[in-house]
Amino acid sequence: MDWPDKMGFVQESIQPINRNSPLPERWDRVGGKGGENFTTLPHNGIPYTYDQRAIPYIENPAARHVGHFNNESYFESIDAVKSGNLEELNRIVVANGRTAISDSEFxxxxxxxxxxxxxxxxxxxxxxxxxxxKGTAASWTSSSTGEKLMNGGAEQIVTPLNGEMLEIIGIIPKY
Structure with missing residues (x-):
């Protein structure tokens, strides 16, 4: 695969996620919980296509999942992980109705x-x-032929924890 540079982003579109530019309320993801890439759900409610997401696989509706991000818990959780504060993270996890995580999980x-x-x-x-x-998904171009393989254009989000971890904390619902 000719994976695009810049983690699949259009370089000019890359921006940090922060409290002033948070995660979208609704997310859409294709694939299991082990990944960290999400897209938004467009305002018209029609999900981005694989071509827009620049996902080079056969479309599989069963692999698509949607949900809501818990932004307040998200930022507090990332702060706790970054600072190595398991006690604070478990306070958030339990407040989100989930089971506290162990030292080894942390x-x-x-x-x-x-x-x-x-x-x-x-x-x-x-x-x-x-x-x-977050930013815009870049198009994919073959390095050997120069042919455009996928258009890109979807809003792409990459989080520092994967979907399974976000689910354990209570940032996203179980799927």
Missing amino acids: ADFKAYYDDFQDRVQKFIGNTDTTYGV
């Missing part, structure tokens, strides 16, 4: 978060990625 969360930060800095550069990044 170590996995922290390692995933730190790896994400390293990857984003490597591929995108000097950007505040504390809470993730």
